[in-house]
Amino acid sequence: MNFIKKNQSSEIQKNKYDTEVKLRNFAFMTTEELLSHLSVTQKGLTREEAESRQDEFGKNVITAGNKNTTLHRLLEAVINPFNIILLLITIITYITDVVLSSRPDYLTVTIILSLVVLSSLVAFVQSQRSNAAAEKLSNMISNKAEAWRDGKLTEILIDEVVPGDIVRLSAGDMLPADVRFLTAKDTFIAQSALTGESNPVEKFSDIRNQPSDGLTDLLNIGFMGSNVVSGSATAVVLVTGNHTYFGSMAKTLSNDRSKTSFERGVGSVSRLLVRMMLVMVPVIFLINGIAKGEWPNALLFAISIAVGLTPEMLPVIMTSTLAKGAVSMSKHKVIVRSLGAIQTFGEMDVLCTDKTGTLTEDKIVLERYMNLHGIDDARILRHAYLNSYFQTGLKNLIDLAIINRAEQYGLVDMLGNYTRVDEIPFDFTRRRMSVVLTDTTGKRQLITKGAVEEMIGISSFVEMDGKVLPMDEETKRAALAVYEKHNADGLRIIAVAQKNEVPESGAFSVADERDMVLIGFVGFLDPPKKSAKSAIVALREHGVRTVVLTGDSEGVALKVCSKVGVNTSHLLTGRDVEQMDDAQLLDAVKTCNLFSKLSPSQKERIVKAFQTAGHTVGYMGDGINDAPALRQADVGISVDSAVDIAKETADIILLKKDLMVLEEGVIEGRRTFGNIVKYIKMAASGNFGNMISVIVASIFLPFLPMLPVQILTQNLLCDFAQMGMAFDSVDDEYVKKPRRWETKSIKSFMAYMGPLSSVFDILCFAVMWWLIGANTVELSPLFQCGWFVFGTVSQVLVIHMIRTSKIPFLQSNPSIPLLVSTFAVAFIALGVGFSSIAVGIDMMPLPTSFIPWLVLILAGYCLFAQLIKKIYVKQYGEWL
Structure with missing residues (x-):
């Protein structure tokens, strides 16, 4: 195993090294050498070239370290702590029942393996269903990239990006692959996913790299897994998918996410149940071996108890419930x-x-375009329109609202009089963006729009009544009064400024946004x-x-x-x-x-x-x-x-961007949690009670209270009954408030419900011993049949008692799947116990005289369970 791990590690290192060498070579090529090497021009690829390259390089997806495969889901369904325990027990049982036995008996081994196959199969099927639903919906939200194809800027899915694609990037975009920047304007990239750096890194199109720079320090290379924080750029795709730097590191970066409080809680309960089993099973083995002197039978009985106490349906219930929740939530979009x-x-x-x-409504409408006196002025709309139209970054809803209104007013015709020279893109620190334009006369103009306070901060002048005046306290106060009045009315206000003193040449930067002339405001309404x-x-x-x-x-x-x-x-x-x-x-x-x-x-x-x-x-x-x-x-x-x-x-x-959808999701999350908690509390308290019952029976009875094959059959039936729990309804009161995982709640629940089940188990023992007369070794099959029937039916009934804090069936109804699964199992158990089928698992059919006693004990159990429920709720404030 270590050898395999070392080989995998060395292979990962080699792939990473090869990727670094390749990217470093690309970083130091001239643009002409790079494009020639990639066989592409500045106009990008044709559709045929792109399809050919996709056939050669494959989809732009990272598969290394991807755990969401059918094989992984199958292994996850099969390999869990409970299945491992059951498989170990199967091996021991096979040795004792088959290898060392004079009359090989495969029944017990078959039943235990059936439990493993059943739980694994259900978990796998539910996982597949969940994955299929998620994939189907995920296709609706695939991230996209803008690439030049056939000479046009085309929106394509990121997984269709190929080496050689020329892509356009703006604020908010994920880098679709490892790229070399061809143009970059104030382009800041967040690459903390790769480097851990919290601050964005500025990227450039020219070669400013030093040979000693680390790979992620190369200033003209961008990496898959990072994103554009501000600015805009065009870039050529160098490598895609597993060949990217991120792809080469995928296996080392694909560590499991930290566990949620819920997962930690389930883990702690699982460990608690396993510890209980590991402690109690040897105790049961020793008690039966010493009291009855039949050590082989005591060992088989202890092994069977271990199987009975193993909550092998926990992974199934969890997966089924979570998968059902995911599918249900998908119906709510x-x-x-x-x-x-x-x-x-x-x-x-x-x-x-x-x-x-x-x-x-996310439908921003331009309501006002006004000068600093608050009077509508078409000149303000014209300047805002030029700024929004000529910027090449992400056009947000405000830009679109300005453009739509300007087009309605016929301002499109004036666009031919202007040419964009440069721009200073928007970022969330400055909260503004600028364009530099030149008109047909050669006059240059810088137009800026942005948040009011930030715009006032860079303005030295104001334009009022056709005059440019210095911004002093009086003019500033007048401008702010107009802003505050309309802002208080619910209008979202941005300021517009401009200046004509613009350098004739050279690149423009944030430093040029100073000494501006504040000319007016644009107001928007988003109802x-x-x-x-x-x-x-x-x-x-x-x-x-x-x-x-x-x-x-x-x-x-x-x-x-x-x-x-x-x-x-x-x-x-x-x-x-x-x-x-x-x-x-x-x-x-x-x-x-x-x-x-x-x-x-x-x-x-x-x-x-x-x-x-x-x-x-x-x-x-x-x-x-x-x-x-x-x-x-x-x-x-x-x-x-x-x-x-x-x-x-x-x-x-x-x-659907709606809080109502969220509310439905919150409720579904709580329903999902509730159904899992029901099973865990039932399994924990039931197992605790069974341990007490078995220890009491082992001490006082001259024979085993149930044979291994009977315990395993009962366990199989109860597992079938519990499968419907994943699809159960949850009381409206339960979903009214947030639910957190409380391990203490599980332990207190065990302390109340566990001993209660033991009391009624012992009552069943008493009825069978004194009233039915099954009090000799010869009549032990009759005694065992009585406990088999009571144990199975009571476990089925207690599901309905535990699933709600109310009175079951009268105040709270279970779901149809749970009703079917539980009552089907109850009828099967009664059918086996009161017919000759009982002989098939070494029991004697029960006499009809046991029926009223069975009904009485079960009724008493339900009555006292309801009473305990009230006491528990009074003590702890809630049931589940």
């Missing part, structure tokens, strides 16, 4: 990227969300969604607090939030957050539900503060500025129309 996120979704008690498109208020109320009723984190100004945020039911009595801005230390922010998040004018890092910091306060936080966002907060949140939520990096970071993708 919610794509779950990892099954574990379902439960975290249900555990969420704070939802942090951006405002635009979630609380609003609140009709469904937003009811969705926030519904989330609140289900214990989820909605907190708005927005980059918008206070006025717009207040107006929208007050209309949709978010508490706006306490508002903090990004400036306020910046001045707070962690302790102050921790105190602030207790009451504040609206944070405005936030930077990306501030959003991330607020999410972290909520987590520190003990909340499970969901974050919903779709922009580049949301990526840090999405990563930080316990569950990241995005939409299919989001920028690439937001979709890549999110755990859950919505195909």
